[in-house]
Amino acid sequence: MMYAIIRKRGGGAMEQYQNFKLSIYCTVQDVMKLPDTYPAFLQDLAFFQKHLKLSKVYIETYRDDTVDSEKLLRVKDFFNRAGIETATGITTVNAGSGKGNIASAMCYTDAGQLDELRRLFERMAGEFDEIMIDDFLSTNCACDTCREAKGGQTWEQFRLRKMTEVCRDFIIAPARAVNPKVKITIKYPTWMHSFQRLGYNPETQPFMFDATYSGTETRHTTYSFFRNPRYTSYSLIRWLQSCPPHNNRGGWFDPYLCDNPLNSFVEQAYLTLFAKPEELTLFCYGSLKDTKFIPLLGHELSRMDAFLGSLGRPAGVKTYIPYHSDGEGNVYDFLGMCGVPCDPVAVFPQEPCTVLLTASSACDPDVLALARKHLTAGSDVAFTAGFVRLMQDRGLEEFTAIRLPGAVMRGNYFGAFEGCWDTAVRYNYSGKEIGMPVADWKLNDCDYKAAMFSESMPNPLVTHNNYGGGRAYFINIPDDYADLYWLPDTVLDKYRMHLSRALPVRIEGQAKVALFPYDNRTFVLQSFLEHGTVVRVFIKGDAAELTRLDGGGKIERLYRAGGESVFELALTPGGHAPFSWK
Template sequence: MTTTNHFLRKLFISGLMLALSVSGFSQSSAEIDDNFQFAKQHQDDIKLSVYITAHSVERLLSTPEGRREATSLMMANGITKVYLEVYRGGLLVAPELLAEITTYFTQNGFEVVGGIATVPGGDIGVKQEGELGWFNWQNPKTQQDMKKVMLDAAPIFDTFIVDDFLCTGDISLESKVAKGDRSWSDYRRQLMTELASSIFIDPAKSVNPDIHMIIKYPQWYDRFHMFGYDVETGPKLFDEVWVGTETRGQYTQRFGFVQPYEGFVNYSWIKSMAGKKIGGAWFDHGDCDALDFVEQAYQSVLAGANELVIFNYGSFVNGHAGHHLLRMDFEKLARLAKTLKTSPIHGIAGYKPPHSDAGGDLYIMDFVGMFGIPLMPTAYYPENAATIFLPTQAAADPNIVGKVVASHKQGKRIIMTAGFLAKVDDKGKLSKLAGIPKPEVGVISAEKIILDGSETTLERQLDLEAPLEVKKAIALLEVKSGHGTIPFLTKSKDGQVYVLNSHTFSEADFKAVGEVLLCPRPLGLLDLPTSWANEIRAVFNEQLQIELNAPTRITMQPLENGDLILHNYNKEEVELQLSGLENSGLLDAFTGQKLDTASGTLKMKPRSRLWLENNH
């Protein structure tokens, strides 16, 4: 009986194994088609990574159970690369634990990178005197402690990233003495440039000569120079540059009223300096609903990022609604990233020199992009561009007047802000080209605009930079205020020079609400009626030969192959008209569906996007 049962059991098992083999489920069959394998297959186009903070490393990865959970979570989300943080806020992870976890993840098919968040805590370093919780980098203890961390951690990793906090706002007596006669900006940039080498790069390479060192910049690009970030020298020192695209929620105050287009602006601007050293983009879950979260991924990819680092692993343990959307859209993002390698976004050049003060134009490029203007920021004067946008930041270029005059002679279109014209030392040359007297900054808040010849009250007041006067220019858009009728947009008589009399934020606006880094309040600029949005958009986009009739909070980003990415960031459905839509046979390449454009109108659902691909 025992022999018979043994024979039957062997026969059953053999039959089962044969059936599994035939059906493709044997151990020797092809790998399972899951998110992890799919991500591996597409990692040359786009790669998803996760950053694990020091506290999560100790709390969640120090046991076999925690590591198995991490492996399952990351594989399920298509994450193929892990960043292990060695230090944050006084917590220093033991090198032995880091080495053990690195080996585990490597054996399970993940790439592993080291990372550090240089923020004070415990008895490590000295906290700065100032508004934010950063280090006093002038203090020898901070320098010695951070150098030791790097010497201990560098042998473990092939690649290492320095997170957001390689900056300082310290105003202690110690730093004041070291600053001397220099400006805070000059002193801090010079200090942090020196320490980037002496505390991070040189010690790391002394114990691990082949280590690949990365610097990650945050997203608050218009404030970098104030707190020690030197975006010109950083890419020269480090092996690679990562960029923060963490725009989060545009309607909420917690992390500033940041516009989604800012991720594209920040990455593109830094890329203009980093060149081939540009690497991935980095965003997080902070203040994000599901749509905010995945929208960060799209603008990162559109800017050219081929790796998306998600901060942080703890949010995957706790769960976030955006993870589902990212899993569902991974294939679309990979396909988009692949297309952009050969057909990147092109558009309108916006000039922001490195280390440039913004005056009343803080983060203006983000808002211009939200008008459906494909603004492409650059750190160097775009002399070959057909249209050139010059906000206040451009006045930091000591040779800007000669460059603008030369561009004007070449027939280029110049769009200046009133803030730029007020700040630039032009001896009246550029004001003459614009056809208006040189303005003096004096912020005006208008509650009414002139619309179709009549006064119309706005939902939210519109801020203007100066009480412009029109002499030899034409006023295209005007507001009504206590100062009378003030032009908001002017055109020179030769049709080449335009002045945009906008005001976003100034240092005074930041201080009024205690903000240091991010947009302090919502603006009426994005509540302008569609006719005004169309007028502003046409001035920027005319030479692109793309005519868009749409409200604000629509982004439009053309690819060099003629495709077009549209994104509706509004909370409601919108209708838009686009030149050449009638019977155009357009496809939405994201879905493969043919679009109904017979009437020349497209409908876009709230918080949605389209990839317009010509099917001819």
């Protein structure tokens, strides 16, 4: 009879990754299918143990259905005997309301469903010391009782308050009454810009729960309805890490829509780990058992674990996305896919840095006062087209005369330059026609770095005005954000150069190459291309060589110019490369 390979170090402790914990989630349906004898259980687990160093398993108690305590506790004991830590989990969907809510969302004004929720958390706290709440601690219910309770509030206002109350009164309080030491984690899903509409409240909930968790499952980004590029697997976890009290501890992804290309599965792991979380969770046991995903993932996790400890704290272009805001969706993620290392934050930065403001930033009524303070302190602020459109009649003219009258210019001819009248202009055609908002500006009021051209009708893409000790940038964005990928490299280089002005490292090259800088003279490059590519890396100051942190040797400097050391390197298709410099 074949048993699982249980890898242990001296002293009996399970072998683990050095820089993160790896967990797997077992749904109710997975738990029900697990064998009822320990030898058969070990056989079932053997596939995962062969390829992965598992630290923990989340054994779900409820998801449409529930597992009886005898079965649940038997499975808990089996995992513990195999050297794997255990916690439980819950997905708060379809508690039998019969209301037909989208995605089986619960109704949180229904007394019966609230009582069921309370009893589930009392039960879980009595059987486990840790609880993970999967997606859907949210609601879209608009039944008669919900509409009556809502009254004159907006749905956002009502649901944000209601879900905060539900978490306090029907989840945390009853669970801790049963087990005062129970730790409860709320997982936030990938779709951040829908949070407030459905009641997720990252302004209040992180203070209530012991920890938060990030859904980094971007899947196949062409066919998923999440509207996120791959960079979201990094940016969401960074944004949640920025939310006080800064207790986001992990990222969670799955294999759905990732069969072709297979790299779309492991790229989720790469970007989650680039954000330096404590834990990585795989969803789910039944969907990953005996699949091609796990051997590949095991190989890649071991390879990444070898260099992750050398990376410092993530850094980047601080992108201000206030709580409960919306507008321009994940535009910063599309910029991230083009090599602009956007680093979303929920609170406006106080330290010297470049701050990117999108349409979401305009939801803060004090944003222009914050921008003025930041600029006069000597730092840069960049305004996207969406931000300009919303703020052009609300005081933005203090910083720039650019306005967006509402027209769109379509074309494929672009120019990139440092001085708009000099001869060092690079004109290029894009691979397709691109629609850009028409920007109206005052000649010689701003400096132009990139533009779209038509007969007698240049349209600015990157400009700046001097204000105080800083620069106020205008950053034009295509109507289709993914059209950023089609801009000529020379134009994208201007986006990267100027948005990365406060960082010690920047890149030039094709779109779909991301840069992840850290605060200790390290960085990672990640290609999302199906072919190899060459990237130029610019390091501020005198850096003679780059050292690959994964044992790939050293790269010598090409030359120095403009106070930067310039390097050139090749990236493999879909590959990443970590570096340091001195």
